[in-house]
Amino acid sequence: MDVELNTTWVEIDLGAIRSNIQQMNQFTNTAVMAVVKANAYGHGLVEVAKAAQQAQSPWLGVARVEEGVLLREAGVTGRILVLGYTAPEQVRLAAAQGIDLTVYDPDVVKAYVSQLSDGDRLNVQAKVDVGMGRLGVFPQDALGFVEFLRGQPRINLAGIFTHFPTADEPARNLTLPQFARFERVLEQLEARQIRPPLAHAANSAAAINYPETRLDLVRTGIAIYGLHPSPETRLPQGFRPALSWKARLTSLKTLPKGSGVSYNYRYITPRDMRIGAVAVGYADGLRRRLDNYMLVGGRRVPVLGSVCMDQCMVSLEDLPGARIGEEVVLIGKQGDETITAEELGEAWGTLNYEVVCGLATRSPRIYINRE
Numbered sequence: 001m002d003v004e005l006n007t008t009w010v011e012i013d014l015g016a017i018r019s020n021i022q023q024m025n026q027f028t029n030t031a032v033m034a035v036v037k038a039n040a041y042g043h044g045l046v047e048v049a050k051a052a053q054q055a056q057s058p059w060l061g062v063a064r065v066e067e068g069v070l071l072r073e074a075g076v077t078g079r080i081l082v083l084g085y086t087a088p089e090q091v092r093l094a095a096a097q098g099i100d101l102t103v104y105d106p107d108v109v110k111a112y113v114s115q116l117s118d119g120d121r122l123n124v125q126a127k128v129d130v131g132m133g134r135l136g137v138f139p140q141d142a143l144g145f146v147e148f149l150r151g152q153p154r155i156n157l158a159g160i161f162t163h164f165p166t167a168d169e170p171a172r173n174l175t176l177p178q179f180a181r182f183e184r185v186l187e188q189l190e191a192r193q194i195r196p197p198l199a200h201a202a203n204s205a206a207a208i209n210y211p212e213t214r215l216d217l218v219r220t221g222i223a224i225y226g227l228h229p230s231p232e233t234r235l236p237q238g239f240r241p242a243l244s245w246k247a248r249l250t251s252l253k254t255l256p257k258g259s260g261v262s263y264n265y266r267y268i269t270p271r272d273m274r275i276g277a278v279a280v281g282y283a284d285g286l287r288r289r290l291d292n293y294m295l296v297g298g299r300r301v302p303v304l305g306s307v308c309m310d311q312c313m314v315s316l317e318d319l320p321g322a323r324i325g326e327e328v329v330l331i332g333k334q335g336d337e338t339i340t341a342e343e344l345g346e347a348w349g350t351l352n353y354e355v356v357c358g359l360a361t362r363s364p365r366i367y368i369n370r371e
C-alpha cells in the first residue's frame with residue numbers, strides 16, 4: 001500500500017521485530033515463542049508471524065483458535081499454541097490445522113475427546129495455575145491431571161506451562177516461590193517419567209528478570225515489539241520499537257481570539273491562533289482526553305479541544321512552515337523528538353500494551369524493513 005494515500009496509518013518495522021526476536025533468543029539462550037495474539041499487539045498478525053519465522057522462532061502464541069486458523073490460512077507452518085480457552089466445537093479444526101490447545105479442566109477435555117474422530121490427533125498443553133488466579137489446575141492437582149490426560153484417546157500431551165502475575169515488578173517474593181511450585185510439579189512428573197516434551201513459564205518480564213524460569217521456551221510478546229514490559233522491567237540494550245503511529249495535517253487556518261475549537265468548545269483561543277486539523281480521532285485509538293499532544297515539524301504540539309471520531313485539532317503556533325498533507329507523529333520519532341508507547345500509556349493512565357492493542361484495525365498497517 002502506498003503510504004502517500006493514507007491520512008492515518010500505523011508503520012511497522014518488521015526488521016525491528018526480527019532483530020528483537022534474535023536478541024531475545026541470544027539474551028535468554030532459549031527458544032522463543034513469538035506471542036502474536038490480539039493482531040500481534042496491534043502490529044498485524046500474519047506479517048509479524050512470518051517475520052518471527054524468518055527470525056527462527058519455532059513457536060507462535062495466540063489467544064484464540066481463530067487466530068491460529070488465520071495463520072494457517074496465510075500459509076504459516078510453525079507450531080502454534082492457543083493460550084486461552086477453546087470451545088469443544090472447534091477442536092476438530094484445531095486438530096486438522098495442527099494447532100495446540102491449552103487444557104486445564106477434565107470435563108472440557110472429555111468434551112474435546114468426544115468431538116474427535118478415531119483418526120484425529122489433538123495436541124494439548126496442560127496449564128498450571130501457580131498464582132495468577134486465571135486458567136490452570138492448581139499445582140497439587142497437576143500430577144493427577146497429567147495422568148488423566150495421558151489416559152485420553154486422540155489426545156497428545158505436548159507440553160505443560162504456567163504464567164506469572166507479577167514477574168514485571170521489582171519485588172521477587174512472589175515469583176520465586178510460584179516458580180518453585182511449578183518446578184516441584186515438573187520434578188514429580190520427571191520422577192514418574194511422564195514429563196511432557198515441553199515445559200515453559202516465562203513471559204517477557206520473567207525471561208528478563210528470572211533466568212531460571214526460561215526452561216524450554218520463553219513466551220515473549222511485548223519484548224519482540226521492542227516495548228518495555230513495565231517501568232521497572234526494561235528491555236536489555238539493543239531492542240528497538242517496531243511501531244510508529246502517524247497521521248496527516250488536513251487543514252490550516254488562523255482562528256481569531258475567542259474562537260471555540262471542536263465539539264462543546266472545551267478550548268477557546270486566547271489570542272489569534274494558527275490551528276491545524278489532523279486526520280486521527282478516537283475511532284483510531286486516540287483517547288478522547290484534553291491533554292493529548294503529537295509531533296508536527298519535529299516539535300511537540302498540544303491537541304486543542306475535544307478529540308472527534310476521525311479528527312482532532314492541534315496548535316500550530318511557532319510552526320509557520322506547516323503544510324497540508326505533512327506527517328504528524330503520535331507514536332514514534334520525528335526530527336529530534338520521540339513519543340513512545342510507554343509515554344503515551346503513562347499519559348493515559350494505562351500500559352504500553354493497551355496503547356498498541358487499542359490502535360484501530362481501520363488504520364492501515366504499512367510494513368517497512370530496516371536493518
Ligand SMILES: *Cc1c(COP(=O)(O)O)cnc(C)c1O
Pocket residue numbers: 035037083163202203204205219220221222223229
Ligand atoms: C500474553 C501472554 C504472554 C506474553 O506476555 P508478554 O508480557 O507480552 O511477554 C505469555 N504467556 C501468556 C499465557 C500470555 O497470555
